[in-house]
Amino acid sequence: MPSEPSSDVVADAVADAAAGAVAEEQHVLDTALARQAEILQQIRAEIAGAAQDRTEAVRVRALQQRHREIERAHDGLIFGRLDALDGTARHIGRLGVREVDEDAEPLVLDWRAPAARPFYTATPLDPQGQARRRHVRTSGTTVLDVNDEPLHGGAQTDLVGEGALLAALDQRRTGQMTTAIATLQREQDDIIRADAAGPLIVQGGPGTGKTVVALHRVAYLLFTHAQMSEQAVLVLGPSPRFLDYIAQVLPALGETAVVSATCDTLIPGVSVTRTESRVVSEIKGRGVWQSALEARVASLQPSERELTIRWEGEDYQLSPAQIAQALRASAPGRSYHAGRAVFTEHVHRLLTDAVVERREAIMAGMEEGFEDILAGVDKKSGAEQDVGPVTRSSSQDVDGMLSEEEVEDLRDRISASPLVAAAVTGWWPSLDPGQVLQELLEDASGLAFLSDQEAELVAGEPRGWASSDIPLLDAVADLLGEIQISQIEGEFVADRARRHRGWVYGHVVVDEAQELSEMQWQMVVRRCPTRSITAVGDIDQAEASHRHTTWAQAVHGAFGDRWTAAELTICYRTPREVMELTAPILRKAGSHNDPPRAVRSSGVAPWQQTVDAENLPAAVKTAVLELQGRWAGGTVGVVAPTNRLGELAAAGLENVPCLSAPQAKGLEWDAALVVDPDGIAAEPRGWNGLYVALTRCTQELGQLVVS
Structure with missing residues (x-):
């Protein structure tokens, strides 16, 4: 019977396999980065060519935006791989990277593409045709390591990529949120890809992502x-x-x-x-x-009253009935100023009609007087003298009517007139929202x-x-x-x-x-x-x-x-040791919800220390320094009642945020120090605030109770 291989042999074989996997993924990453560089160069050439043509401005902006998107996705271009049961392997990344032959499978599949979804949803309980999920950890252009997760016959868990997820959660916080596309979980992915046709309200307790x-x-x-x-x-x-x-x-x-x-x-x-x-x-x-x-x-809109406008030295009155008609046409479904703009157009038309009507009446009177004069001349000269036809040097018709071109020109001049605009504004003023x-x-x-x-x-x-x-x-x-x-x-x-x-x-x-x-x-x-x-x-x-x-x-x-x-x-964020403290807080806040289920333990029990009010600033500084020492390379945050923030500002806490519970909402640190939790609970909606304060850490929670 052959002997079992020694532990050293097994360790060497595992190390060789890991090194081979890293080398394999490094080759893929190098190829993808080189292809990405080619695509960026092609886009730059297109931008240079299109920029010469002013009609291509929209296309140039689109190309520039695409160039920026690809450039920013350079780091962590590839973070995962799916190996299907049929032998197909797909690499998953921040953005898709196509082959030169666009009909070929892409070098990198965009994480948002439908074909990439099993990376977030496949589990050993539901492998979805996949044999293995691989997480690829990179830094810049270098593959650091890989983490393989069997999906066919593997361990039974409801977490996706549990090893990679927990490793990411244990990393030190930097003060800025990073992407989580490599470790998204199934319930998160379901919401990310949900239909966008209407309002989606997502309830999630602390640390649920x-x-x-x-x-x-x-x-x-x-x-x-x-x-x-x-x-x-x-x-x-x-x-x-x-x-x-x-x-x-x-x-x-x-x-x-x-x-x-x-x-x-x-x-x-x-x-x-x-x-x-x-x-x-x-x-x-x-x-x-x-x-x-x-x-x-609505009450600020003008009423149906007469509007007088002066045009070329003469006053023209628009009657309340005419104004009422213009207001009815301008009001339905429009804002105050949009209605005013429509009303102004109607006023221009009404004023044009009034000016034309007055001019035509004058011209008609002139025509009638001229005909009377001609009749008198004809009578005086007698039938023996023929005066011949009368020639008029006007572009108007014999009956005094203005041509369509003249009416249109008049309307344009009225519309452009500052005096007319001032009259309308005085009657229906522009308003400032403030x-x-x-x-x-x-x-x-x-x-x-x-x-x-x-x-x-x-x-x-x-x-x-x-x-x-x-x-x-x-x-x-x-x-x-x-x-x-x-x-x-x-x-x-x-x-x-x-x-x-x-x-x-x-x-x-x-x-x-x-x-x-x-x-x-x-x-x-x-x-x-x-x-x-x-x-x-x-x-x-x-x-x-x-x-x-x-x-x-x-x-x-x-x-x-x-x-x-x-x-x-x-x-995912808040450790189990801390979340166990929150159920009583929720009950006091009047909630009927259960706190979310924590999936990780930090191994650090929450602690509490009692201090007197006089020594509080010094105690806060001491506690913060101890936390910074234990979580070197990470972050520490302080949450306190609003009325204590002033005195804590004098404690000399360098590069440490000291915030009220509302200010701390949405933030996270490796270690959190909650100062005067009773004071936080005494604030308006304070139990809710205390719930926030207690759930900001990823590793350690400390509380200073004021005696």
């Missing part, structure tokens, strides 16, 4: 629906800090037709300059403002849709825009109507959309969507009337002033019952 799913869904939709690239996609986040955190994800996925913003920054040229109480913020966030603002703007809203907010008597006490609170606010004013201002600007913005030559679609308040996007993604008020949801719908919207969030982490405790309450005003629900149930 909500933001990862939302951003990768953007990349998938832009790949799958070409028209979205022409309209751009809007990504709404809760704060500028959060947008900075996710800023590298979509460019790394090769996507550029994306505008990132917060609700506060959606109106170009308008910024938040003051804070306000939660009470006033809640009042201004209610959906009732939409109908109230509609009524307010002024209209400010006048309403300062007039308690005009806020009849609120209680007397609420109206006094709103009217008593100082000037300047608060966050809750932005949706109201947006609604007024929409009701008044847009000023057309010209396109800048060579401008990318995202840049133009960013400049244009009324831009209509192909899709909108909302992160931390549980924070939006009813009026903020109206802002979202305004920018995507088709309601092709993906909203991700955790209703149990809501901190905003409204009191929505279910998604049905939160989105009813915007979508009614026409929305689809999805849920992320697995927590």
Whole structure:
């Protein structure tokens, strides 16, 4: 009976196989990178050729955008491979890389292509015709290692690429989110590839990858629906800090037709300059403002009264009946300024008709007088003298009628006249959205849709825009109507959309969507009337002033019952040791949801230390230094009650974010220090805030309780 090979022999064989696999993948990566360089060179040549022709400006922009997308997908070009049971091997990457022969199988299959989907959905329980999934880890142009996962007869697990996933989750955090296309899980992939025809509301607890799913869904939709690239996609986040955190994800996925913003920054040229109480913020966030603002703007439209316009030294009166006709033609379905533009065109026509009618009446009188004169001359000269035909040197007909060309010229001159424009503007003035809203907010008597006490609170606010004013201002600007913005030559679609308040996007993604008020949801719908919207969030982490405790309450005003629900149930980020603390917190927050199931353990038990208030800053600094020492190369974050942030700022915490619970939402660090958890719980909606604070870490959680 042959002897068993020694452990050294087995180890050598495993090492040789691993080295061979790395060499194999290195060859594929080298080939793909070389082909990618050829494609980039071809695009540059096309850009140079097309740039000589002004009519090719649109094509040049498209080529430039494509060049940028391919360049940005250089790092990590290949991250996976699928080996099918029939022997077919496909490499999966950030972007597809085609062969010179376009009919041949691509060198690299785009991760969003239908054929790549088994990379995210195949498991040993459901191999989907695949024998093996391989994760390829690279750095720049070098393959570092591979991780093979048998899919036919392998271990039974509900995780996809468990080894690669857990290795990625254990990596140190850098302060910026990275792509997760190599480790997306099946429930995440299902949401990423879900139909985009209507609103999709995704509920997910801490660490379930909500933001990862939302951003990768953007990349998938832009790949799958070409028209979205022409309209751009809007990504709404809760704060500028959060947008900075996710800023590298979509460019790394090769996507550029994306505008990132917060609700506060959606109106170009308008910024938040003051804070306000939660009470006033809640009042201004209610959906009732939409109908109230509609009524307010409608009341500003002029009534059916006479309009006098001076033209070439003479006054012309347009009667109330004529004005009423023009108003009826201009009103239906139009904004204030769009209706005014249509009304102005009608006024130009009515004034033209009045001028023509007056001139023709004068000419008719002149003709009649001239005929009387001629009759007298004929009578005096007698029948013996023939005066012959009378010649008129006018381009008008004998009856005094103006020609069509003359009427058209008159109408053009009236339309271009500054005096006529001034008369119309004086009768129907242009309005500034800010002024209209400010006048309403300062007039308690005009806020009849609120209680007397609420109206006094709103009217008593100082000037300047608060966050809750932005949706109201947006609604007024929409009701008044847009000023057309010209396109800048060579401008990318995202840049133009960013400049244009009324831009209509192909899709909108909302992160931390549980924070939006009813009026903020109206802002979202305004920018995507088709309601092709993906909203991700955790209703149990809501901190905003409204009191929505279910998604049905939160989105009813915007979508009614026409929305689809999805849920992320697995927590990948937060370790099991921490998630075990959260169930009692959720109960105190009034939630009926179960916390997500954590799939990993960090091996580090959460700890708690009691300190007195006087020594708190020093204790925080000591704890942070200890955490930084244990998690060198990673990140540490501090979460504290809002009223303690000032004193902690003096603790000398260098390069360590010290944030309130709302500010920390959506962020993650290797280690998190929660300062004064009782103080966080005592804040408005504090149990929700504490739930947020406790779930920011990927490895270690510490708490400093103030005695």
